[in-house]
Amino acid sequence: MRSDRGQRxxxxxxxxxxxxxxxxxxxxxxxxxxxxxxxxKSFVWPPPGLTTQWFAVTWNRPxxxxxxxxxxxxxxxxxxxxxxxxxLCAAAVSQTRFFGREAIxxxxxxxxxxxGIITGIALRSAFALADIPFSFWTIVLGHATFCVxxxxxxxxxxxxxxxxxxxxxxxxxxxxGFQTFRHVVLxxxxxxxxxxxMLAFALSFDEVIVTTFTAGQQQTVPIWMLExxxxxxxxxxxxxxxMVVVLVTLLPxxxxxxxxxxxxxxxxxxx
Amino acid sequence: MTIAAVQSNPAPAIxxxxxxxxxxxxxxxxxxxxxxxxxxxxxPLLWLGIVYIGSLFALLAQSFFSIDEFxxxxxxxxxxxxxxxxxxxxxxxxxxxxxxxxxxxxxxxxVIAFPIAYYAARYARGRWKALFYLGVMLPLWSSYxxxxxxxxxxxxxxxxxxxxxxxxxxxxxxxxxxxxPVVGGNxxxxxxxxxxxxxxxxxxxxxILPVQAALERVPGNLVxxxxxxxxSPGQTFRNVLFPLALPGIVAGSIFTFSLTLGxxxxxxxxxxxxxxxxxxxxxxxxxxxxxxLAAAFTVVPIVIMGFYLWGxxxxxxxxxx
Numbered sequence: 001m002r003s004d005r006g007q008r009x010x011x012x013x014x015x016x017x018x019x020x021x022x023x024x025x026x027x028x029x030x031x032x033x034x035x036x037x038x039x040x041k042s043f044v045w046p047p048p049g050l051t052t053q054w055f056a057v058t059w060n061r062p063x064x065x066x067x068x069x070x071x072x073x074x075x076x077x078x079x080x081x082x083x084x085x086x087x088l089c090a091a092a093v094s095q096t097r098f099f100g101r102e103a104i105x106x107x108x109x110x111x112x113x114x115x116g117i118i119t120g121i122a123l124r125s126a127f128a129l130a131d132i133p134f135s136f137w138t139i140v141l142g143h144a145t146f147c148v149x150x151x152x153x154x155x156x157x158x159x160x161x162x163x164x165x166x167x168x169x170x171x172x173x174x175x176x177g178f179q180t181f182r183h184v185v186l187x188x189x190x191x192x193x194x195x196x197x198m199l200a201f202a203l204s205f206d207e208v209i210v211t212t213f214t215a216g217q218q219q220t221v222p223i224w225m226l227e228x229x230x231x232x233x234x235x236x237x238x239x240x241x242x243m244v245v246v247l248v249t250l251l252p253x254x255x256x257x258x259x260x261x262x263x264x265x266x267x268x269x270x271x
Numbered sequence: 272m273t274i275a276a277v278q279s280n281p282a283p284a285i286x287x288x289x290x291x292x293x294x295x296x297x298x299x300x301x302x303x304x305x306x307x308x309x310x311x312x313x314x315p316l317l318w319l320g321i322v323y324i325g326s327l328f329a330l331l332a333q334s335f336f337s338i339d340e341f342x343x344x345x346x347x348x349x350x351x352x353x354x355x356x357x358x359x360x361x362x363x364x365x366x367x368x369x370x371x372x373x374x375x376x377x378x379x380x381x382v383i384a385f386p387i388a389y390y391a392a393r394y395a396r397g398r399w400k401a402l403f404y405l406g407v408m409l410p411l412w413s414s415y416x417x418x419x420x421x422x423x424x425x426x427x428x429x430x431x432x433x434x435x436x437x438x439x440x441x442x443x444x445x446x447x448x449x450x451x452p453v454v455g456g457n458x459x460x461x462x463x464x465x466x467x468x469x470x471x472x473x474x475x476x477x478x479i480l481p482v483q484a485a486l487e488r489v490p491g492n493l494v495x496x497x498x499x500x501x502x503s504p505g506q507t508f509r510n511v512l513f514p515l516a517l518p519g520i521v522a523g524s525i526f527t528f529s530l531t532l533g534x535x536x537x538x539x540x541x542x543x544x545x546x547x548x549x550x551x552x553x554x555x556x557x558x559x560x561x562x563x564l565a566a567a568f569t570v571v572p573i574v575i576m577g578f579y580l581w582g583x584x585x586x587x588x589x590x591x592x
Contacts (some may be wrong), residue, residue, distance in 0.1 A: 010504075014384030021403075022382070024410040029422035030431065034424055043424045045398040071518060081318075089315040096308055104312070107319050113525075115533020116575070118569050122326035123335045123563055132576050145323050148315065158507060176297035177307075193327050199412075206414045208536065214558075216552040226417045230421065242417045253412045 010052035023148035028246060035243040040236055053200045054236040064241060067224040074136070074220060075204040083193060085144070086151025094159035105156075111146040118266060119146065120213035127214070134216025143213040155189060156197035156259065162188045195259040198252035206249055221245060334566035345562060351561040361458060362551070366422045369548040372463075373531035374438075376470040377478075383471065384478040384523065385516070388465040391479075392486035407483075411476035421541055422469045426460040426541065456543060466542035469493055472535065474530050478523035485519025486512075521583045526577060 035054065037047035058064055089108060093101055112117055123142050130140065166188070170180040210223035215223060221241070228238040300307040332404070336345055337352045356362070391403040410418070425432050437443050449455040456462030489512065498508040535549025544587065548568060555565035 009390060013386055013390055013394075014299070017390035020383050020387040020475075021406050023472065024406065027425060027472065028410065028413055029419065031421050031422060043427040044429040045424075046436045085318055087317040088394070092308055094310040097302065098308065098577045099489050104316070107324070108315070111319075111323055112467060113529070113570055115529055115549075117535060117552055118330070118573060119326075121552055121556060121565055121569050122330040123322075123429035124556060125566060126329035128562060129329050129333070141322055145319065148319070176294060177300045178293060178297055190372060202412060205418075208416055209534075212553075222414070222416050225420070228534065229416070229420060238319040238420070242414075242420050245414045245417050247415050250409065253409060254405075257408065263403070 002115070002174055025040055030157065031239070031242050031246055034239045038238070040185070040234075043235075047160075053186065054240045057234075058237050061237060063219070063224065067219045068123070069222045070136075070212045070218060071133045074139050074143055077140050078147050079197050079200045080148035080205045081140070082151045083143040083197050086196065086200075087189070087193060088146045089148070089157050090152050090155035090159055094156050095164065105152075108149050108152050112149045115212075116146075116207075116209035120210040124213040132215065134218070136218070138214045138216070139211060139218065139220070142210045144206040146207075146210065150199040150203060151196035154192045154199070157263040158189045158192035160166040195256035198256040198259075202249045204254045206245070277566055330566050330569065333563050334570055336563045338561045353567045356564055358569045362568075365546050365548060365551050368545065369532055371468065372470065372547065375467060375526045376474065376531045377527045379467070379471045380475050380478040381482070381520050381524065381525045383556065384475060384482050385520075387515075388486055388519075389512075390485035392483050393491065406478050407476045411480075415473065416536070417475055419469060419537055421461055422465070422472065423541060426458070426465045426468070428460070429457040430460075432459065458495075460541050460542060463543060466538050469537050469541050470534070472533050474527040477526035477530065478520075481522035481526075482516060484518040485516050485522070487510065489515045509559050517584060521586050525576075525583055529572070529576050530576060 036050045038049035038051045170184045321384040337350045395403045454464045497511045535553045538547045552565045552568045555561045
């Protein structure tokens with residue numbers, strides 16, 4: 001659309017676009033204000049006063065730390081599994097042509113395309129049929145399944161840009177398969193994998209719908225928050241945790257965007 | 272002398288294999304690419320096939336079981352009784368309510384998303400383009416629960432929205448709206464209006480991205496040609512821009528529609544006590560312990576989405592994803 005250069009957008013369009021973006025961002029910013037409010041019982045606005053005491057209170061809450069620790073462990077292991085599975089699948093799909101290739105990309109995307117509740121209840125009923133008790137690993141099983149797709153998307157986009165002749169050149173120069181992978185393929189896809197891994201981590205860290213079906217009595221951070229939303233016990237602590245969660249998920253996203261910003265803008269598209 | 276020494280010991284044209292197990296494996300991969308392919312595909316396919324497809328079949332199988340109403344135990348024999356239970360008036364109400372909400376949310380998201388996507392695709396350049404991209408991506412990826420929580424803060428009776436309307440002397444408008452029969456309620460956070468706003472907010476980025484992708488592909492000179500030929504901006508929008516953006520809108524609507532159909536957390540936290548499909552599934556499998564009926568309920572969104580995807584594919588929406 002080269003011919004548009006220098007053309008000005010109509011005022012109405014500018015206002016509508018700006019309002020839309022404000023609609024998307026103001027609610028999240030509000031969380032940051034509420035984390036400092038002195039009000040304990042209600043969501044009154046404007047806050048009657050500002051304080052940082054709730055950060056200290058939250059810091060000393062063992063249940064928050066337990067939930068955080070479980071979430072981080074689940075996210076780390078799910079991300080590791082998703083990295084291995086997603087990269088393998090991306091490499092196979094993008095480097096070779098074979099029967100059923102399309103079906104494989106559909107299979108990878110399916111867990112995220114169907115509503116989370118379907119994945120959740122499906123896993124729940126499979127556990128029930130197979131008599132598998134809820135544990136740390138049942139959570140990981142669910143999370144890794146839908147994290148594969150983000151790693152896969154990022155890796156496929158990078159493989160598409162990486163020329164196959166580099167691998168051939170490496171082989172011609174006498175490197176064996178492992179050396180080629182270590183010195184040629186890996187450096188090329190490393191940032192895409194890092195970005196995919198970060199997004200997978202953020203996705204797992206934030207997931208609640210599938211987790212409610214696979215966690216049993218265990219509490220991850222989102223489940224802790226959900227409990228607080230349904231049966232509020234101490235609102236200021238929830239405010240602080242909400243702010244921390246925003247920061248914890250935002251930083252990996254920004255970093256992933258930074259890693260993949262030129263060329264393949266795939267990082268977040270299609271959560 | 273030195274030349275002779277080099278010549279007497281030339282580097283071999285073909286290097287010897289690196290030997291050992293590693294070398295043997297590497298050679299095997301090279302000679303039999305199919306073997307390597309199988310080895311690469313096996314772990315992800317086994318995982319997704321067993322964990323995911325296996326679970327989906329387990330779910331489907333459960334929907335053909337039934338629950339013994341007296342003992343509460345699940346009877347593992349094939350029956351269509353559960354599907355009979357599904358089509359009771361109360362359950363049909365739930366399905367109708369959910370589908371209506373999903374359709375309204377989809378429509379509203381499309382209307383709000385279009386200007387953002389159009390501006391980003393046609394006018395934003397360089398730094399602004401990146402800003403728009405991040406401006407959509409950050410809300411998309413921020414925590415789902417925190418977004419809902421933020422709206423609970425906003426819509427609460429003592430919250431910021433009431434305060435803002437009071438400052439603008441518009442409280443009568445809010446009260447009038449809340450006194451309406453279906454969409455109203457005690458406060459916005461316990462009304463269908465609240466549920467609707469939060470659904471639109473949470474799924475909006477999923478609509479913006481594909482619409483923007485579709486609009487990026489519309490050549491700017493098409494719009495100029497339309498106005499050169501005497502079309503008003505409204506006519507250009509109706510006859511040129513909108514038809515070309517439609518596949519993108521349909522692609523986005525797949526997400527907004529499907530996600531609304533399956534969600535059970537938003538209507539539980541911000542909404543009335545009347546159930547949506549997701550909540551029905553959740554309460555059937557949890558408190559009621561009736562997994563067969565819960566499974567049958569989930570088949571509803573799967574079937575609806577199956578038809579939806581089939582229609583979307585015919586409209587060419589998948590090219591815009």
